[in-house]
Amino acid sequence: MATEKSASYWSTFVRLTYAPEEAQPVPEVSKSEAGNTQNGVRDSHLDTHNDGNLNATFDATGNGSRSEPTQKEASNSANLHTSNNFSVDNGTSHQTQVERQDDTSNNDATISRWWWTGTQKDSIKDVTTAEDRHSESWARWFSYGSVTTVVDSLYKRDEPEPEPRQNKPEPLAEASSTWFPWFRTAEPENDDSDNYSVNGADLIKTARTAIETPKDTTHYAFKYGAADELLLSVSETRSETQPVRYKSRKRPRTQNEVQEMLLQPQSVTIRSSNSSIRSENTHIIPDDKPVFPHIIFPSLEENYRIITVRTQVRLLGQHLLYHANSSECHLYRRTEAKIVRRKKKTKKAVVIGVHNFLPTKMVKTTIGQSTGNSIKFVKEASKAIRAWLLNEECDIETIALDGGGKVADRVEHSLKLLGNWYQLISDADFLFVVAHSQGVTVGIQVLAGLLERVDWRNKRIGFLSMAGPFHGPVVGLDTKLVVRAYSQVENEVIRELFDLQKPSSDQTQSLKNALATLLEKNVKVTLCGSFSDQFVPLFSSLATGYTHPNIYRIIHSRLSENVPPFIILLFQAAVIAKNMGRSDYNVIQDLSDRCVGSLSTGGHGHVFEDQAVYVQALQHALETTDLFQHKHLQHAAPQLSKVPNPYQIPWNIRTLLNEILQLHNNASLVLVTQLIIAFKKWAPTSKPWKELKYALDAFEEASLQDFNV
Structure with a gap:
């Protein structure tokens, strides 16, 4: 049976370790309290080299600080022989009898004050570095809570040693000043505790x-x-x-984003370096990025010509003589030398992505695809900037604004969040804002408010709109929505979206005013529409109701959509006319309803995945000239309620082609020739295109002489 240590033994240990100060009252300790103390004594199996002799002193907290003993302490410690052999029997620790060679019973009252207060003795000597390292291994044995540690070590004595950890060792816990530290509740685990304060x-x-x-x-x-x-x-x-x-x-991630991530296409072809995998599982997100062969038209080279000295003199003269009545109605491409200088001047770029989540039920009903997120937009835009800069060095900072709610709330809170980086935006040489779907309406108003708060002069600014609903979603799409299935806030978000179809609504007026503000401050706006968009029609994403030289329109189409070449050339002619400041004679609007894609396979959720879209917007923002005379934004609301007459389309197309042929220094003649040839080879299979082919039957025998060439 284990013997209990008397109070005289503990008092001897304390007296030999720390000499109490003279003339200080020393509290007495009862035998029961002294026997139940937690300040452990070094076990003999810890150090086999010292034969159990205690030749080191320890601080009050038990951290194992070691000092060289004085001559008196050395003589006293030589008389102290401790042999603590622990054994485990039914969960109980036993100690063998401790032999002491000298009588120390008269020193029971010489216990230092540090035993009670838990404070360190001031007279402890400094230790060397080598002794510190040796004493660190003793620290956990001589803390107040060391008894449980010793018992646990006895249970695990026969177990194999664990493999050394590669991570940085955790710091030893500080000794507690309480008598019962083991009753402290464990702190909850924190995922971010390793990385943050x-x-x-x-x-x-x-x-x-x-x-x-x-x-x-x-x-x-x-x-x-x-x-x-x-x-x-x-x-x-x-x-x-x-x-x-x-x-x-x-x-x-928000719950909306998690739900949208599950809305993957039913069949996606994924190209990798090893094989082509066809995935039918909508829950699998492949490691390789899906590759969709695409075309983007018209290109910047097909739309704008390089400016010449003669053109510059003409435009400057018109600006000085006629001011606002200048004939300048479109931009020009810069020379290659100026583009190279622009790349060298671009040292700091800031990319802002804007995205707005729509109600999940609405997305499932009307879109059937993920609408992405702003982080995806800024990453693709950053890659496009690096590709455009080639070997030029540039610091690119990105800010991804995301969330959901009403447009006014999104704009207000987004501007507050951007307030943390106003100085960063002001110092940038190039500011690039990208947005998708309803995030376009939010992004335009956010950028308009941002330019009122930061210095926008002497910097290039570009805005990319991908499938933006400038004139609202597809007409009649709201009939598929059930009002009772949505909350009050969700119904307000949906109502704001469809209010863009009304020219006099507050949403339309706010969007128009914000867009006018951007164009007045020389922001280059690129509008990209998806050919088979199932949510936003082409005439809405291309904003055919707005006219300004700084607006550049492009169309994104996947080759898997099997768009007839004649339709592609026809839309290309109409878009070029709009980019050059001419009218498209409602050709884009009349044909948009025939291009609406199907649910979950349309192009609304694919346009932001193509890096070429971002490159086109960069070229428009950085490789085009500036207006000599600022122009005001012109707005003409489209007639959405009017059903297009298929027999008026031939007359509109003929007028459009005549307008194209009037453009100077452009490949308009080649475009019209290709259009006529493609129509003669066109053999449509679907009903909408068959009806259009029948309405345009007069073009079967058309030639260039019929267009007043």
Whole structure:
């Protein structure tokens, strides 16, 4: 049976370790208290070289600080022989009898004050580095809570030693000042505790909760730096004005984004270096990026010609003589030398992505595809900038604005989030804003408000709109929506979206005023529409009701859509006419309803995946000239309620081709010739195109002489 140590033994250990100060009252310790203390004594199996002799002193907290003993202490320690052999029997620790060679019973009252207060003795000597390293291994044995550690080690004595960990060893816990530290509750595990301070972890938790909690409105921003630094800012939290560093691999996602990620196409062909995989599982997200062969028309070279000195003199003279009545109605391409100089001047670029999540039920009913996220937009835009710059060095900073809710709320909160980086935006040489779907209406108003708060002069600014609903979604799409299936906020979001179909609505007026503000400040706006968009028709994404020289329109089409060459050339002619400041004679609007794609296979969710779209917008923003005389935005609302007459289309197309042939220094003649040849070879199979072929039967015998060439 284990023998209990008397109080005289503990008092001897304390007296030999720390000599109490003279003339200080020393509290007495009862035998029961002295026997139950937790300050452990070094076990004999810890150090086999010292034969159990205790020749080191320890600080009050048990951290194992070791000092050289004095002559008196050395003589006293020589008389102290401790042999603590622990054995485990039914979970109980036993100690063998301790032999002491001298009588120390008269020293029971000489216990130092540090035993009670837990404070360190001031007279402890400094230790050397080598002794510190040796004493660190003793620290956990001589802490107040070391008894449980010793018992656990006895249970595991016969177990094999674990493999050494590769990670950085955790620091030893500080000794507790309480008598019962083992009753302390364990701190909850924190995913971000390894990367953040306590305050930073709290901010991260609050920000993640605000994003991941299901609700109708949310606003947040991710900012990526040049050194791969990620900052997170969430509206209506402390991080709104104090962005926190976010290092976790798992990015927080809203419930809308999680639901949209499951809306993958039923059949996607994925090209990899080894094989071609055909995936039918909508829940599998492949590692390789899906590759969709595409065409984008018209190109910048097909639309604008390079400006000459003669043209510059003519435009400058008209500007000085006629001012606003100048004939300047479109832009020109810069010379190659000026483009190279522009690349060298672009040293700092800021990319802002804007995205707005629509109600999930609406997306499933009307789109059937994921609408992406702003992080995807800024990454593709950054790649396009690096590709355009070639070998030129440039610091690219990206800010991804995302969330959901009404347009006015999105604009207000987005501007607050951008307030953290106003100086960064002001110092940039190039500002590039990209947006998709309803995020276009938000992005235009955000950029208009941003340019009122930062210095926008002496910098190039570009805006890319992908499938933006300038004139609302497809007509009649609202009849598929059930009002009762949505919350009040969701119904307001849907109503704002379809209000864009009304020219006099507040949403249309706000969008028009914001777009006019951008164009007055020389922002180059690129409008990209998807040919088979199932949600936004072509005439809406191309904003045919708006006219300005700084607006450049392009169409994105996948080759898998099997668009007839005649239709592609016809749309190319109409888009070139709009880009050159001419009228398209409603050809785009009359043919848009025949190009609407089907649910989940349309092009609404694919246009932002093509990097060539971003490159076209960059070329328009950085490789085109500026207007000598600023122009005002012209707006003519399209007649959406009017059903197009198929027999008026031939007359509209003929007038359009005559307009194209009037353009000077352009490949208009080649375009019209190709159009006539493609029509004669056209053999449509679907009903809409068969009806159009029948209406255009007069072109079967058309020639260039019929168009007043």
